[in-house]
Amino acid sequence: MRDVAVIGVGITTFGELWEKSLRDIWVEAALAALDDAGIDTIDSFYVGCMSGGLFVGQEHLGSVLADYLGACPVPGTRVESACASGSVAFRAGFLEVASGASDFVLVSGVEKMTDVSGDEATYALATAADMEYEGYHGITFPGLYAMIARAHMHKYGTTREQMAQVSVKNHANGAMNPHAQYPYPITVEQVLNSVKVAEPLRILDCSPITDGAAAVVLCPLDKARDLTQKPVVKISGSGHATDTIALHSRKDLSWLSAVETAAKKAYTMAGMTPKDIDFAEVHDCFSIAEICILEALGFVEPGQGGPATEKGVTSLEGEIPINTSGGLKSKGHPVGASGVAQIVEVVSQLRGEAGKRALKKAQRGLAQNMGGSGASSLVHILEVV
Amino acid sequence: MRDVAVIGVGITTFGELWEKSLRDIWVEAALAALDDAGIDTIDSFYVGCMSGGLFVGQEHLGSVLADYLGACPVPGTRVESACASGSVAFRAGFLEVASGASDFVLVSGVEKMTDVSGDEATYALATAADMEYEGYHGITFPGLYAMIARAHMHKYGTTREQMAQVSVKNHANGAMNPHAQYPYPITVEQVLNSVKVAEPLRILDCSPITDGAAAVVLCPLDKARDLTQKPVVKISGSGHATDTIALHSRKDLSWLSAVETAAKKAYTMAGMTPKDIDFAEVHDCFSIAEICILEALGFVEPGQGGPATEKGVTSLEGEIPINTSGGLKSKGHPVGASGVAQIVEVVSQLRGEAGKRALKKAQRGLAQNMGGSGASSLVHILEVV
Numbered sequence: 121m122r123d124v125a126v127i128g129v130g131i132t133t134f135g136e137l138w139e140k141s142l143r144d145i146w147v148e149a150a151l152a153a154l155d156d157a158g159i160d161t162i163d164s165f166y167v168g169c170m171s172g173g174l175f176v177g178q179e180h181l182g183s184v185l186a187d188y189l190g191a192c193p194v195p196g197t198r199v200e201s202a203c204a205s206g207s208v209a210f211r212a213g214f215l216e217v218a219s220g221a222s223d224f225v226l227v228s229g230v231e232k233m234t235d236v237s238g239d240e241a242t243y244a245l246a247t248a249a250d251m252e253y254e255g256y257h258g259i260t261f262p263g264l265y266a267m268i269a270r271a272h273m274h275k276y277g278t279t280r281e282q283m284a285q286v287s288v289k290n291h292a293n294g295a296m297n298p299h300a301q302y303p304y305p306i307t308v309e310q311v312l313n314s315v316k317v318a319e320p321l322r323i324l325d326c327s328p329i330t331d332g333a334a335a336v337v338l339c340p341l342d343k344a345r346d347l348t349q350k351p352v353v354k355i356s357g358s359g360h361a362t363d364t365i366a367l368h369s370r371k372d373l374s375w376l377s378a379v380e381t382a383a384k385k386a387y388t389m390a391g392m393t394p395k396d397i398d399f400a401e402v403h404d405c406f407s408i409a410e411i412c413i414l415e416a417l418g419f420v421e422p423g424q425g426g427p428a429t430e431k432g433v434t435s436l437e438g439e440i441p442i443n444t445s446g447g448l449k450s451k452g453h454p455v456g457a458s459g460v461a462q463i464v465e466v467v468s469q470l471r472g473e474a475g476k477r478a479l480k481k482a483q484r485g486l487a488q489n490m491g492g493s494g495a496s497s498l499v500h501i502l503e504v505v
Numbered sequence: 506m507r508d509v510a511v512i513g514v515g516i517t518t519f520g521e522l523w524e525k526s527l528r529d530i531w532v533e534a535a536l537a538a539l540d541d542a543g544i545d546t547i548d549s550f551y552v553g554c555m556s557g558g559l560f561v562g563q564e565h566l567g568s569v570l571a572d573y574l575g576a577c578p579v580p581g582t583r584v585e586s587a588c589a590s591g592s593v594a595f596r597a598g599f600l601e602v603a604s605g606a607s608d609f610v611l612v613s614g615v616e617k618m619t620d621v622s623g624d625e626a627t628y629a630l631a632t633a634a635d636m637e638y639e640g641y642h643g644i645t646f647p648g649l650y651a652m653i654a655r656a657h658m659h660k661y662g663t664t665r666e667q668m669a670q671v672s673v674k675n676h677a678n679g680a681m682n683p684h685a686q687y688p689y690p691i692t693v694e695q696v697l698n699s700v701k702v703a704e705p706l707r708i709l710d711c712s713p714i715t716d717g718a719a720a721v722v723l724c725p726l727d728k729a730r731d732l733t734q735k736p737v738v739k740i741s742g743s744g745h746a747t748d749t750i751a752l753h754s755r756k757d758l759s760w761l762s763a764v765e766t767a768a769k770k771a772y773t774m775a776g777m778t779p780k781d782i783d784f785a786e787v788h789d790c791f792s793i794a795e796i797c798i799l800e801a802l803g804f805v806e807p808g809q810g811g812p813a814t815e816k817g818v819t820s821l822e823g824e825i826p827i828n829t830s831g832g833l834k835s836k837g838h839p840v841g842a843s844g845v846a847q848i849v850e851v852v853s854q855l856r857g858e859a860g861k862r863a864l865k866k867a868q869r870g871l872a873q874n875m876g877g878s879g880a881s882s883l884v885h886i887l888e889v890v
Contacts, residue, residue, distance in 0.1 A: 121605045141637070164745070172632070173558040177640070179632040180587035183880035186747040187635075187754070193766040195745035196881075197593050198585045202565035208582050212597060219604030220506045247557070247564040250572075252526070255562070360549070360580035362571040369572070381578040495568035496581075 121218040125344035126353045126502065128157025128337035129464040134452030135301040137331040142176050142232035143188045145333040149457075150189055150228055153335035158347060162337070163222035164195045166212045168205030168229035169456035172198070174244035176232050185228075202248030202491030203405060205229060206334070206459025207498035211358050214500075217338050228335035229457035241329050245455070248492040250366035262326060262406070264367055264493040266318035269408035271373035273320070275423065278411060280320055282426030284311035286407035287324050287449050289435050294446020296476040301330050301452030311407075325407040330452035334460040336467065341505070351471045356484075357392065357501035359385030365495045376409075378497040379416035379488060386499040387418075392484070394418035397501070399440065399469060399479055400486040401462035404447040410434075413488055414442065417499070436477060444469060444477050459489035459498065470504045506603040510729035511738045511887065513542025513722035514849040519686040519837030522716040527561050527617035528573045530718040534842075535574055535613055538720035543732060547722070548607035549580045551597045553590030553614035554841035557583070559629035561617050570613075587633030587876030588790060590614060591719070591844025592883035596743050599885075602723050613720035614842035626714050630840070633877040635751035647711060647791070649752055649878045651703035654793035656758035658705070660808065663796060665705055667811030669696035671792035672709050672834050674820050679831020681861040686715050686837030696792075710792040715837035719845040721852065726890070736856045741869075742777065742886035744770030750880045761794075763882040764801035764873060771884040772803075777869070779803035782886070784825065784854060784864055785871040786847035789832040795819075798873055799827065802884070821862060829854060829862050844874035844883065855889045 130152025132145045140148075146167065154160060167185055172178045182196030201208040206229030213227035233241050246255040249264060272278045288308055294300040311324040344352045361381035364370055370377075387393060394417060402417070404410035411425030419440050420428045428434060434442035445451045445465035448458055466485035468474045474482075483504050490497035515537025517530045525533075531552065539545060552570055557563045567581030586593040591614030598612035618626050631640040634649060657663045673693055679685040696709040729737045746766035749755055755762075772778060779802060787802070789795035796810030804825050805813045813819060819827035830836045830850035833843055851870035853859045859867075868889050875882035 143637075171558045171564050173556045173629065174564075176636075177628075177632055178636045179556050179559075179585060179629075180634075180750065180877050180880065182586045182593075183747045183877060184635065184750045187750045187880070192748055193746040193763060196586075196747055197597070197745075200564060200583045200585060201567050201581075208567075212582070215601050215604045215606055218606065219600050221600055221603065243562075244558070244564075247562055249565075250569065251561075251563045252528075360582075361578040362568045362581055363577055365565065365569045365572045378578060492565050492568060495565065495572070 122220060123341035124214050124217045124338055124355045125341045126336050126467050127339055127344050127348050128153045129467045130156055131299050131334040131461055131464045132332050133299050134330050134332035134454060136234045142230055146185050146230040147188050149333035149335040150226060153337050157337035159224060162194055162224045162226045165226035166209040167198050168209035168459060169198055170200055170202050170205050170231060171244050176235055201496045203455045204459055204489045204491035204496045204498055205456040207489035210460060210463055211360055211498055213338050214355050214358055217340060223339055225338045226335055227338060229460035230333040231454035231456040232331050233329045233454060234331050253366050262318040262321055265406040265408055266321045267367060268373050269320050272408060275374050278426035281308060282430050283325060283407040284308045285429045286404060286410045287311050290404060290443045290447040290449040293436060293444050293477055294450025297446045297451055300446045300450050301328060302450050321406060327405045327448035327453035330454040332452055332454035332457045334457045334464050336463050351504045353467050353470050353502050354505045356503050357386035357390030359383060359499045361497055363495050367493055376412050376416045376494040378494055379413055382497045382499040383417050386501050390501040396484055397486045398481050398484050399444060400442055401445060401465050402442055402488040403490045404443055404449050417488060441479055462487040462489055466502050507605060508726035509599050509602045509723055509740045510726045511721050511852050512724055512729050512733050513538045514852050515541055516684050516719040516846055516849045517717050518684050519715050519717035519839060521619045527615055531570050531615040532573050534718035534720040535611060538722050542722035544609060547579055547609045547611045550611035551594040552583050553594035553844060554583055555585055555587050555590050555616060556629050561620055586881045588840040589844055589874045589876035589881045589883055590841040592874035595845060595848055596745055596883055598723050599740050599743055602725060608724055610723045611720055612723060614845035615718040616839035616841040617716050618714045619716050638751050647703040647706055650791040650793055651706045652752060653758050654705050657793060660759050663811035666693060667815050668710055668792040669693045670814045671795045672696050675789060675828045675832040675834040678821060678829050678862055679835025682831045682836055685831045685835050686713060687835050706791060712790045712833035712838035715839040717837055717839035717842045719842045719849050721848050736889045738852050738855050738887050739890045741888050742771035742775030744768060744884045746882055748880050752878055761797045761801045761879040763879050764798055767882045767884040768802045771886050775886040781869055782871045783866050783869050784829060785827055786830060786850050787827055787873045788875045789828060789834050802873060826864055847872040847874055851887050
């Protein structure tokens, strides 16, 4: 396998983009990434999108987007793994360049979620769960993650305040991100007093419904040095794993085994351990998710995700800054785009282009994305070389 | 890139499988392919599915199916390119094995189309067209292909009878396929007198709505020889291309440029020309499509697809047998599965396992699959080595 680099990144503002279509925002992100990479032709592209069918009534996005980018006959492939669709696209592009089949591959993610009603969006999102045994019986994602939260609280003594602190920390970071949907700080009190969604989760524990797109350009590492004056970012590790689709089939609701397995694969490929990672973007679809992920990635011991968050270990100035972008909570969560948006943030930090939220030490970053209630997860490790 | 072989194939009966779910039929095909390959573990799998969301209200199929196969934490990725989803999955698996990232990859396709009404299925299929400029204005696929047929008739003098002969020939082949949805012969008169759908196309020019799944197992060529006693089938060429999503953007409605481009890539990779191919499975979603594809693949000159079909060039005993399986018309067209089902047929012919429809000469076979009105197409070339 050839070594692969990221040489360009692009992202739209995340939010309720009612005046733009899915095609519009995807092309905006794709052109930004190509411009950043300094190239104008690609060999192929991938687009992660969870449900073009249910959100905008349009499948076949590979061809739709190739056409609207003016890129036909370049092959375009849509990939899907619910909210992990973006990182599945990233892995597919990585493998294509690594194989030698292509040199320049655009990897992208997009979701246009606000063209349907809130009920319709909730139904579309529920199709990421086990519809036959979960969804059709009435449970949606806040309820599934509420059960995970209850299990974690019961097993480890994780507190409501610790979960709230995840959202507070991510909003503090997102306040410095010009692309964020909710770029302002919030307080623990606001989280604890916000509307109940599914006990113990409140609305400010939950990531929002968002329109947005993100894109990155990949090429062989040995070509990257000639193409960019910026720090060269290498993809050092990639891992992908699944877990049971339904929560009821798991032995321990508080443990995200797909995250652990994907991380181990990525660490092994990169020849690294959790201690080698300087910072990470992780899938905080709900506040409790970030706590579970900190543990499954090996950044803290099992049960220590809550206390570590409370102590500031994961803040911008902490030992392992998490979600410097604002995460899904503050930046927004256009489901198919989120995995690619994480890569955009990691690359921006590694290149020293993260503006006010730039980290002092950013040589090695990790991105963790997942689908459903953790039934699929991908982990990627990137580093400046 | 490493050379890659197909070492196992599996397929369900195609038809209206009301007593089985999407999960059931996918697992049935996957287990059949693993059994045929003689292995019980895989490194990853891909599943092509056009619209789990619109047909059965279930996305996130990578995890759903990993779970139901009992394969977690093996990574599973769903890919989509409308009716070309199956061959996009095949190409993704091919690249993963070629890259060296994985040794054993299951490639599959599935669609469960009869759990919704005919109107709902027609809407779901229309999302493969340009919904903003075609679908929402009322046109569906029979109408789009009727325009292609009119253009071809006008430019080349292609006749109604020639189109009917495509269906007649494919049903003659499908009558010998125990997995076919409609395994019986039909006559030209029956096609010409069948119900009108969109002039000049009648119902017997159109592929049906179908439930079904198909799967194949890939591994590095150098491992294949030790694993199977059967003839070793190598993937010699792979091409993927796009064209404009909407028909109105094309210069010539009668020419499928994505098919031509994908074929040229596959021929170049394989070091072959159309004359080197012994037989092919092609995407006869409508009778006119097969005629256009014969021309775009270079099997006949432009405009000669109709006359060649009439002369029997594409029959089982002809110079270039096409759709020995019965094609989409007789075998059935579970859209996400069709591209993989084509590979199953090509491998069966190459191995001499095609029963009554076995060809006398089958050393090199081609599979051509496409999405929408030809906005995406993939071509694969396989040969016995």
